[in-house]
Amino acid sequence: MISVRTALDHLLDLVSPLAVEHVPLAEAFGRVLAKDVAARREQPPFAASTMDGYAVNKAEVELHAMFKVIGESAAGHRFDGRVGPGQAVRIFTGAPVPDGASFVVIQEDVDRKGNLITILDQPGGDNIRPAGGDFKIGDIIAAPKRLSSADIALLASMNVPQVPVRRKPDIALISTGDELVMPGETPGPGQIIASNTFGLKALLEDCGASVRILPIARDQKPALEAAFNFAKGADLVVTIGGASVGDHDLVAQVAQDLGMEQSFYKVAMRPGKPLMGGRMGTAAMIGLPGNPVSAMVCGHVFLKPVVERMLGLPDGTTFKTAPLREPLSKNGPREHYMRAVLTPDGIAACENQDSALLSVLAEANVLLLRPPHDPARDTGATVTYLTL
Incomplete structure (x- = not known):
């Protein structure tokens, strides 16, 4: 591993x-x-007024100063003339400031009688948004x-x-196993719903990929060969289940028969040990474990960074730290990604870490990371987590 x-x-x-x-x-x-x-x-492409008021020459602005209104400037309808001494242009928010003006007196600070305005209150800022x-x-x-x-x-x-x-990565998802049926179908004796496919599709699309769900591949070589054939043209082929070493776990064997160059098999992590990576022609291939939580955890830890690399982004995986709200027993020899709940008071691992329990994953908002052989931790100890 x-x-x-x-x-x-x-x-x-x-x-x-x-x-x-x-x-x-x-x-x-x-x-x-x-x-x-x-x-x-x-x-803005021109100096623009930030208020409704009157555009004048700043040097003439003082209390009780009087100006003659010679025109109007509104958004999309600028005043084409020039503001001369003692002159003002009625102006509205967002409108171009006319030539010769360098100050906008807001309408609340003036008294207007006909075409004459008088400044009644000491003006503040110039109320002009500069070009650029x-x-x-x-x-x-x-x-x-x-x-x-x-x-x-x-x-x-x-x-x-x-x-x-x-370009969006084209990802083909292949769920494998005789025990699987699609949502909405009626499972037979000993069958379950193919949940991983849909959770992973949502995760990958959220990362920016285009995802194809292929028909479920049964535990037979011809079915798996057909599934890989349907996946042709994908940038990444992701299989779910069938990556272990049991009699019915045929993914690795069929993939290798079809020319897969295996990069690795098995990772020292929990959940997600039976993980496989390799290349099939021009496509990358990742074989995920079939346990629902294992597949989803591997999606966050491995698939998300892979998609980010394909999109030209840096790895956005960010590990943070928080204090424990409850103690933890010592960890085993594998890196453990525990479903956990983070609150303002700290972090606590979910009680049941069974890798088949999607309800616990839905309850969790973070993965609490335990290094291999991490000793027991008391309440208040600082631990590392990954946000889900």
Whole structure:
């Protein structure tokens, strides 16, 4: 068995950033920016008023000063003339400040009679947003970056209609086992629902991948061969179950018969020991254990960083620390990822760590990491965790 870190390094070596494609801005949310993008205009493109009021020359602004109103500037309808001495232009929020003006007196500070205004209160700031105050032509959004809704708004303001992004990884999910049926079907005696497939699909899509759920592969070589054939063209093939060494665990054998170059098998972790990695032609392959929690934990620990590598992102896995709310007994020889609940008061491992219990995984919000042979820990001891 190899360590979790070594296994992850092997898996990351199997993949590389995918090709760049250009998508319309309206379809870029959540995608990963692949190249730096530069602003094609400055924002605001002109000095703009931040308030409703009157645009005047700043040097003339003083209490009781009087100005003649010679026009109006509104958003989308600028005043084309020039503001001269003793003159003012009625201006509205967001409107261009006319030439010759350098100050906006807010409307609450003036008295207007016909076309004459008088400043009645001592003005404060100039109430003008300078041109290019937000960004200038050539300012960039740096790649790589997963684009948020705020990024999309910024790109639109920069006048960028097409965005260079990484192609979404095409991932084929293959659940294996005679005991499995799809949700909505009626299980026969001794059968269960294929839950892992859907949990992993959600996890991988949340990471930014495009995921195909293939038909369940039964525990027969022809069925597994057909499943791998359906997976052709994928960037990553993920099998679930059948990776152990029992009489019905045929994934490794069939994959090798089809030309898989195995990178490793078995990891010193709990849950998730029977993990396999390798390459099938141009696709990377990862064989996950069949226990539901084992598969999902391996999804967080291994699949997520692999997808991030394919998207050109750095590994976003972040381990944090917190004090224990309850004591822990000593750990065994494998790295243990315990389902746990983090609260403002600290962290506590869930009582039952059976790797078949998805209800416990749904209750947990973190994985508490125990190093191999970690001694017993008392309440208050600092431990490491990974957010789910």
